[in-house]
Amino acid sequence: MPSPIPVPIRRQIVENHQAGRSLKQIAQDLVMSYESVRNVWRLYRKEGRIEPNYANCGQDIQASPRVYRAALFLKRLHPTWGAALIRQIISDKWSEEKVPSSRSLQRWFQEAQINRPKKKRLSAARTARGKVVHQVWAMDSREGIELGTGEKVVWLLLSDEASGAILEGQIFPPRQCFPTER
Numbered sequence: 001m002p003s004p005i006p007v008p009i010r011r012q013i014v015e016n017h018q019a020g021r022s023l024k025q026i027a028q029d030l031v032m033s034y035e036s037v038r039n040v041w042r043l044y045r046k047e048g049r050i051e052p053n054y055a056n057c058g059q060d061i062q063a064s065p066r067v068y069r070a071a072l073f074l075k076r077l078h079p080t081w082g083a084a085l086i087r088q089i090i091s092d093k094w095s096e097e098k099v100p101s102s103r104s105l106q107r108w109f110q111e112a113q114i115n116r117p118k119k120k121r122l123s124a125a126r127t128a129r130g131k132v133v134h135q136v137w138a139m140d141s142r143e144g145i146e147l148g149t150g151e152k153v154v155w156l157l158l159s160d161e162a163s164g165a166i167l168e169g170q171i172f173p174p175r176q177c178f179p180t181e182r
Contacts, residue, residue, distance in 0.1 A: 005036060010050045013040045063100050070094075071105050075114050083109065130161040137167065145171075 009030065016026045027037040044050055067090055074086045083105035091099045109115040130136030142155045151173070158168040 136161040
């Protein structure tokens with residue numbers, strides 16, 4: 001989230017616009033986005049204030065100890081369950097309780113050291129690669145490589161997957177590889 005616009009700059013925006021300058025000009029002079037300048041002006045015109053209203057930022061939900069204990073208990077009992085599911089179960093069981101967001105539950109799990117970070121899975125193509133030299137060879141090509149002379153060529157390359165060694169390479173002009181029909 002970007003940092004809030006300081007009050008002196010907000011004051012400058014309002015004063016400049018009241019003096020007859022366009023919002024676009026003010027945005028260019030202050031090196032700000034037009035939308036930010038426009039939002040400051042709209043707030044002043046609508047509510048007559050320059051200061052930002054931080055009262056609406058975030059939700060300050062104080063969860064009961066019962067909700068906290070239940071969330072940690074469910075996570076320990078079912079480590080594969082996510083915070084959203086645990087939140088829904090607690091909300092269904094105790095509808096009268098205020099249950100914090102899923103992100104807050106995730107922070108609780110992390111603080112209690114019971115979260116399970118996702119394991120990085122290797123793709124099927126990555127796991128099937130050769131692990132021993134000369135077990136698997138790979139062929140690759142590059143088209144339109146420009147040489148120092150300005151000529152464009154095709155490069156065909158044969159390499160070993162385990163070691164990364166180049167076994168063979170051929171360079172040839174594209175027209176020999178792909179003849180054009182007339």
